Amino acid sequence: MEIASIYKKFEASASISTDTRKISKGDMYFALKGDNFDGNKFVKQAFESGAKHCIVDDKNAVINDNCILVDDVLTTLQNLANYHRKTINIPIISLTGSNGKTTTKELIKAVLSTSYKVDATKGNLNNHIGVPLTLLSFTKDLDFGIVEMGANHQKEIEFLCGIAEPNFGLITNFGKAHLEGFGGEEGVIKGKSELYDYLKANEKTVFINSDDPKQLKQINSYHNIKTFGKTKENDCIVEFKSANPYVNLSYNNIDIHSQLIGDYNYGNIAVAVAIGQYFEVKTENIKKAIESYQPNNNRSEIINRHTTKIILDAYNANPTSMLAALKNLKQLNADRKYLFLGDMFELGKEAEKEHQTIANFTEDNFDENIFLVGENFYKTTTKSTTKKFKSFEDLKPLLKNLDLKNSTVLIKGSRGMALERILELL
Template sequence: MKIEALYERFKESSSVSTDTRKLSKDCIYFALKGDNFDGNKFVSQAFESGAKYCVVDDKNGVLNNNCFLVEDVLNTLQKLATYHRNNIGVTIVSLTGSNGKTTTKELINVVLSTTFKVKATKGNLNNHIGVPLTLLSFTEDLDFGIVEMGANHQKEIEFLSNIAQPDYGLITNFGKAHLEGFGGVEGVIKGKSELYVHLKEHQKTVFINTDDSKQVKQIEDFENIITFGSNENNDCIVEFVEANPFVSLKYDGVDIHSQLIGDYNYGNIAVAVAIGRYFKVSTDSIKKAIENYLPDNNRSEIIEKGNTKIILDAYNANPTSMLAALNNLNQLNAKNKHLFLGDMFELGKDDQKEHQIIADFAEDNFDDNIFLIGEIFFKTKTNNKTSKFKSFDELKAVLKNLDLNDSTVLIKGSRGMALERILEFL
């Protein structure tokens, strides 16, 4: 079936779904396949649950005239997304980076939404399936669509950029994330910079943080650049004031007091300010949007239980974000600091070395109350300041008897560690 014809069916549908357990009435269902599932086997269930049309790549899945047989369902979904993106003419802002993507996406969203109609990537729908679904959720009445793009190997950002075809783009930072897939830090820089390459080749615009020398190096011969940062030569000057614990900055003569902790969030806020300024959002609107934004979903949340303050940053972790969180806690004027640090995944051959660096840093900068959780951290060499646990189950027995009264607690680890479970015992 040609994309043009399928697009007409898409426009007749209420939404797009790839999961029969979550589809809405009159949607168009795409029967995706994976290593352990085949969506073609659930076509009957999709219709029973209210789907209007189904797209399949197995002729046995064609149950009626509302089933459309294609060569590859995933490829068709991706092509349809790009076709739709070009038909509705919405301005697309794309972003990627090792850390802070989702927070930055949300900040850009709240700033632009004060003045325009905007829709952004939902949750973490930022991969080869999530990006097409995000694009297909955009409507022609939008002013902006914000597309987050994640990657764990080379050429993935290039691929997603070709699908989304962004008008503007930015990279939050280059860090030690997904080292196994990217092949080291230089591989991360090369892989993430595929967004810059795409924007340059299509004469589109980059927002660049000039305080980040690694990023500046990647766009030395670019023409369409909007600069931001603390230097007075930038297109948008955003001065860092403090992070104690919340980030404050100054823009256009106005102090902005965010509810985000850690100086590592300065760049994430600054780019949202820069994008707002570029699209002529008023200073007052930018200030209110940023000051009212509250992080959630285990991302740098501040939780208070009695007189115990908890920094919950358990959505994900890599060596760069872990060190940033520890540095931030170290700078806080707080007593009785407790660290609960979980294993960091996808580091490949560097996993033991990077975990040892974190363990050493913790012991060098904190008096005691250091708790390391996970099989990789368990293998690190530590002194008697540190308690190590192979699993969360081993930690539980200690948590039940731990006195965290009048303490400041940092909880950070990779998503697979699910360290937010610690909250049940505090």
């Protein structure tokens, strides 16, 4: 069946679902396959749960006339998303980067939502499945759609751009993330810059942090740029004031007091301000949106428990974000500081070196109360005062006896480490 015909059935459906456990009445179910599952096997369950149509790529899954047999379910989902994007024809703002993507996306949404009707990627649905689902959730009455794009190998951002066809874009930063898949730090820069390449090739607009020479180098010779930064030469001037612990900045002679910690969040806030300015959002609305935004889902959250301040940043980690979090902790005022650091994943052959670098920095800048968790950190060479644990289970018995009164605690690690579990035991 042609995409145009499937699209008509999509328009008549309630929404899209890829999980039979979450189907609502009238949904269109896409029977996706993975390494350990085959959605074709759950078609009967999908109809019983209320699905109106099921998209399948196994002829044995066709159990009634409401099953649509295609060559490949995932490709059909992606093609349908692109067809929908063309049909609704709303401005799309896309962003990628090594760190801060989701926070930046939420900040941009908060700013624009003060003046426009806006929708954005839910959570971190930012891959080859998440981006199509995001696009298919957008409606033609929106003023803007914001699409977050994640990647862990070359050509992935290029592929996602082909689906989303963004009108505007930005890269939060280039960091040491997914080094294994990208083939090193230069590979990260090349891979993430595929967003710039698409925007440049299609004469679309780029928002760029002029304080980041790596980004300026990648977009060299392109004229359709809107810069933001700390100096008066920028299209949008956002002055950094302080970060102790929350980021404070100034825009249009008005101070903005965010609820985000760490100077590394300056760029994330500044681009949201720049996009707000570009689309003529009033300064007071920009200020209100930034100051009202609260981080959640284990991303740079500050949790106060009596006299203990906990910085929970356990959603993910890579060498760049880990170092930034440690530098931020170093400059904070606190009687005592505790560090719980978990392994950083997807570093490939660089894993040993990068974990040792973090361990060295930690010991050079903090005297005590250092706890390293995970197989990679366990292999590092450290002082006797640094406590290392192969797993979270090995760490657990120690947590119940710690006295954290009048202290600041940093919890950071990759998603697979799930270090937020520490909170239950402190």
